[in-house]
Amino acid sequence: MTAAGRASGPEVSGGPARTRRAFSPQLGLFVGGLVLLAVVAVLSMGVGARPVPPAEVVRALLDYQGTDDHVIVRDVRLPRSLLAVAVGAALAVAGALIQTLARNPLAEPGILGVTAGAGFAITVGSALGLAVGQAGELGFAIVGSVLAALLVAAVGRRSPLRLVLTGVALTAVLSGVALGMRLMLPDVFDTYRFWSVGSLAAREQAPLALPLTAIVVCLLGALLLSRALNALTLGENVAHTLGAGVGRVRGLALVLITVLCGAATAVAGPILFVGLIVPHLVRKPAAGSVPWLILYTMVLGPVLLLIADIGSRVLLPTGEVPVGIVTAFLGGPMLIWAVRRYGAGSL
Amino acid sequence: MSIRRSSGLIGAVSLALVLAACGSSDEGGSGDSAKAPKTRVFTADNGKITIPADPKRVVATGYAVPVMIEADAPLVGISSWKRGEPMMTDEDLATYKKLTKVAGEQAAETNYEAVAEAEPDLIVIGVPAPVLGDIDVKRLESIAPVVAIGPTVPSAWRELSRKQADAAGALDKFDAAQKTYEAKAAELKAKYEDVLPQLKLGHVGAYGEVAKGTFQREFGGSWGTNIAEDLGAAYYGKVKEAGEGSRSVSEYPSIEELPAAFGEADVLTYSVNADGSVPEAVQYVLDSKLWKNLPAVKAGKSFPLRYTEAATYGQAMKTLDAIDESFAPLLKR
Numbered sequence: 129m130t131a132a133g134r135a136s137g138p139e140v141s142g143g144p145a146r147t148r149r150a151f152s153p154q155l156g157l158f159v160g161g162l163v164l165l166a167v168v169a170v171l172s173m174g175v176g177a178r179p180v181p182p183a184e185v186v187r188a189l190l191d192y193q194g195t196d197d198h199v200i201v202r203d204v205r206l207p208r209s210l211l212a213v214a215v216g217a218a219l220a221v222a223g224a225l226i227q228t229l230a231r232n233p234l235a236e237p238g239i240l241g242v243t244a245g246a247g248f249a250i251t252v253g254s255a256l257g258l259a260v261g262q263a264g265e266l267g268f269a270i271v272g273s274v275l276a277a278l279l280v281a282a283v284g285r286r287s288p289l290r291l292v293l294t295g296v297a298l299t300a301v302l303s304g305v306a307l308g309m310r311l312m313l314p315d316v317f318d319t320y321r322f323w324s325v326g327s328l329a330a331r332e333q334a335p336l337a338l339p340l341t342a343i344v345v346c347l348l349g350a351l352l353l354s355r356a357l358n359a360l361t362l363g364e365n366v367a368h369t370l371g372a373g374v375g376r377v378r379g380l381a382l383v384l385i386t387v388l389c390g391a392a393t394a395v396a397g398p399i400l401f402v403g404l405i406v407p408h409l410v411r412k413p414a415a416g417s418v419p420w421l422i423l424y425t426m427v428l429g430p431v432l433l434l435i436a437d438i439g440s441r442v443l444l445p446t447g448e449v450p451v452g453i454v455t456a457f458l459g460g461p462m463l464i465w466a467v468r469r470y471g472a473g474s475l
Numbered sequence: 476m477s478i479r480r481s482s483g484l485i486g487a488v489s490l491a492l493v494l495a496a497c498g499s500s501d502e503g504g505s506g507d508s509a510k511a512p513k514t515r516v517f518t519a520d521n522g523k524i525t526i527p528a529d530p531k532r533v534v535a536t537g538y539a540v541p542v543m544i545e546a547d548a549p550l551v552g553i554s555s556w557k558r559g560e561p562m563m564t565d566e567d568l569a570t571y572k573k574l575t576k577v578a579g580e581q582a583a584e585t586n587y588e589a590v591a592e593a594e595p596d597l598i599v600i601g602v603p604a605p606v607l608g609d610i611d612v613k614r615l616e617s618i619a620p621v622v623a624i625g626p627t628v629p630s631a632w633r634e635l636s637r638k639q640a641d642a643a644g645a646l647d648k649f650d651a652a653q654k655t656y657e658a659k660a661a662e663l664k665a666k667y668e669d670v671l672p673q674l675k676l677g678h679v680g681a682y683g684e685v686a687k688g689t690f691q692r693e694f695g696g697s698w699g700t701n702i703a704e705d706l707g708a709a710y711y712g713k714v715k716e717a718g719e720g721s722r723s724v725s726e727y728p729s730i731e732e733l734p735a736a737f738g739e740a741d742v743l744t745y746s747v748n749a750d751g752s753v754p755e756a757v758q759y760v761l762d763s764k765l766w767k768n769l770p771a772v773k774a775g776k777s778f779p780l781r782y783t784e785a786a787t788y789g790q791a792m793k794t795l796d797a798i799d800e801s802f803a804p805l806l807k808r
Contacts, residue, residue: 178729204765322687333759
């Protein structure tokens, strides 16, 4: 174990005795979160234009017979639920990482210009006639988000404030140029508007293997990096004193945030608030521990997105509401509730 | 006798007034201005409009473009109409390309100065009524009389195209094309009369939204079905909640509703592009396991249909040939 790892473990946030006492409730909460996630996932596979009872959902997963209900569960809703889990976890963990890194409670993954980069790339790709179909849009979104994040990281890597400001500036520039292009080209606007609302619908046929693999790898990376990030929360000087490689940790965290947010945005479009609200909701139970913060966000992000996705299917009798609209609708009141419940100090 | 004679006279005058109100072809010019061009009152979406009885310089936009080109109307300017290009004959396409473009694909892209420069004596706007709001009709009216004749339900293209051609005084060639179409349709109807009327058909349109996970189901009277119906095809069902225009004959259910939508169908048809390629929205349906599970698909009775956007008799001739080609396997079973 490195010095940073030793220093950033439970000892930093309260000493061994206190950690041992707090460990069980935290683990219990985590296991409870996993159970909740499983229940919500089964529920999400039963709700839709064609309702499927929970028992049939379980049967479709464990004893596939090829009936229409089973096909819907296995081929339409299971991929969608897995996508919700991956995107929810990616955005929530990216949010926790950026808030920890920037030491700014209002930081969210989009602040690094990733969302604007993806949107800009899709706009340009559509204008050139290259971002055609789901695979084309996905490719352009990934390239755009990665390039935007690389640019922000290159310019703003020296300090968290500079990083955030660079992200905001790039977002403004890319959004402005892309908006101008969309206003001039109605067909491009048409392509963009479907992507821009953020949705998990109809992704079952899209080539998701690469972005989902990237998300899983980065989630594991975030867990591995979380102990080192604990030292960073004490301030750079203290982290240096404790032997943490501040530059290396920050660089790795930036890579993880970029890939997590870029992949999630590419496959589902911009989904607001998940990356902002989830870290706030779990900050108190995490009790200052970045590893627990990451673990909790990894579970609560998917739960929140799955619930929003269920809502997106039942809110209107005539069809679906894009999940991005539901999360925005839920996210605002939840953020206000969190502020009132835990006080502005927790933010 | 005199009462009967008077009644006859009143009847004749009434008939003349009714015909004038319906805008058939009455003259509205004043008797003492012999040099003034003859006019008539024409009923359009934008009201009763006085137009030249024999227009010499016509500007057409939207759905009126292919109609006017086929009818040999005296066009001096048209809007861009790329969606119709694949359905035009070589001759019509050459005419289309040669004509001055005074508007883009969207109604909002009307170039008023270009319209004025064309010096039309009649402007025929072929866009749906709600889209008329995107056009400064008053400004166009300051250039020439404007008649708006836009699409309503898809199957009404027959009546609407006739009205557009009538406004431009170009019915001769139009009527000939209509007769040719009807003769061909009757011939094909006889060819399939032992097969088609007994089958329940369903159709997947090209305008589903993949991003939303929906498909377009088209019922009878829609773009994808109305010409096949002239051959005796019967598309079953009706929309759950009827809307305006094409929404009264088509709907956009979730892909999960494919079994409920088409489970009863004996034959399924789906729209493809003019070159035979499959639009993304249709490919999304064809790639679904729910589609492959449908009885009609398992029985090998799913057929692509080309030229489903036909909105003129000339275009519809291509549709008839395409349907005949697609339905041919039904005769062998």
